[in-house]
Amino acid sequence: MARRRIIAGNWKMNKTPSEAVALCAELKDLVVNDAVDVVYCVPAIDIVPVAEAVKGTNVHVGAENFYIEDKGAFTGEISAPMLKEAGVEYVIIGHSERRDIFGENDILINAKVKKAFASGLTPILCCGESLALRKAGTYKEWIKRQIEWDLTDVTADQVKTLVIAYEPIWAIGTGETATADQAQEVCKMIRETIAEMYDAATAEAVRIQYGGSMNAGNAAELLAKEDIDGGLIGGASLKPDFGKIVNA
Numbered sequence: 001m002a003r004r005r006i007i008a009g010n011w012k013m014n015k016t017p018s019e020a021v022a023l024c025a026e027l028k029d030l031v032v033n034d035a036v037d038v039v040y041c042v043p044a045i046d047i048v049p050v051a052e053a054v055k056g057t058n059v060h061v062g063a064e065n066f067y068i069e070d071k072g073a074f075t076g077e078i079s080a081p082m083l084k085e086a087g088v089e090y091v092i093i094g095h096s097e098r099r100d101i102f103g104e105n106d107i108l109i110n111a112k113v114k115k116a117f118a119s120g121l122t123p124i125l126c127c128g129e130s131l132a133l134r135k136a137g138t139y140k141e142w143i144k145r146q147i148e149w150d151l152t153d154v155t156a157d158q159v160k161t162l163v164i165a166y167e168p169i170w171a172i173g174t175g176e177t178a179t180a181d182q183a184q185e186v187c188k189m190i191r192e193t194i195a196e197m198y199d200a201a202t203a204e205a206v207r208i209q210y211g212g213s214m215n216a217g218n219a220a221e222l223l224a225k226e227d228i229d230g231g232l233i234g235g236a237s238l239k240p241d242f243g244k245i246v247n248a
């Protein structure tokens with residue numbers, strides 16, 4: 001079964017609302033590709049203007065974060081129903097910056113995955129190892145455990161629509177990319193983990209992205225690998241290069 005490629009930009013804490021609209025206009029003609037799902041995951045304040053700016057185009061809107069309750073006394077947070085009403089379809093969960101800077105653990109990440117599915121949002125679930133784990137050689141065990149924790153009580157039907165992003169932390173924003181073979185090794189292992197946890201059909205359906213300094217120059221080689229179904233792109237998603245990755 002051919003999996004549909006998914007190229008998602010993670011804008012992180014970049015672009016004011018007017019800058020976000022300008023970026024959408026700059027990228028509009030560059031990101032056209034009917035064979036690819038194109039997603040802009042944008043800061044919360046940019047969601048409404050970006051949803052408006054990409055209306056009628058092939059671009060889907062994603063969020064970078066949300067909280068698991070629908071409403072209430074959670075100062076500073078944003079809920080799944082808020083995202084849905086604003087036109088969001090995807091949400092990044094478990095990014096290493098959320099894990100490391102904001103202290104999100106796998107219990108919360110698992111709750112977010114379940115809440116996203118219950119709310120009709122598609123999670124882009126991030127996993128990946130630190131440089132220390134890569135050097136120690138225990139990275140595969142670590143990532144397997146992240147997947148098992150983060151998907152606790154998530155059903156096979158849900159996982160079939162899930163997007164998993166393998167993002168080695170040592171390659172995020174560093175300019176250092178995992179080689180295509182290193183990325184493929186882990187993406188394959190993630191698919192095998194899904195097969196063990198669920199079944200072959202679920203493993204075949206789940207889409208797995210690579211993320212970590214992907215750019216116009218290295219995207220084609222990474223995306224040619226059997227178990228790499230797309231990319232989660234930080235820095236290069238803010239530039240015309242993003243169009244080259246979509247069309248790599």
Ligand code: PEP
Nearest residue numbers: 172173211212213234235
């Ligand atoms: C990311 O943070 O998801 C990411 C992949 O960033 P970059 O492409 O800048 O390494």
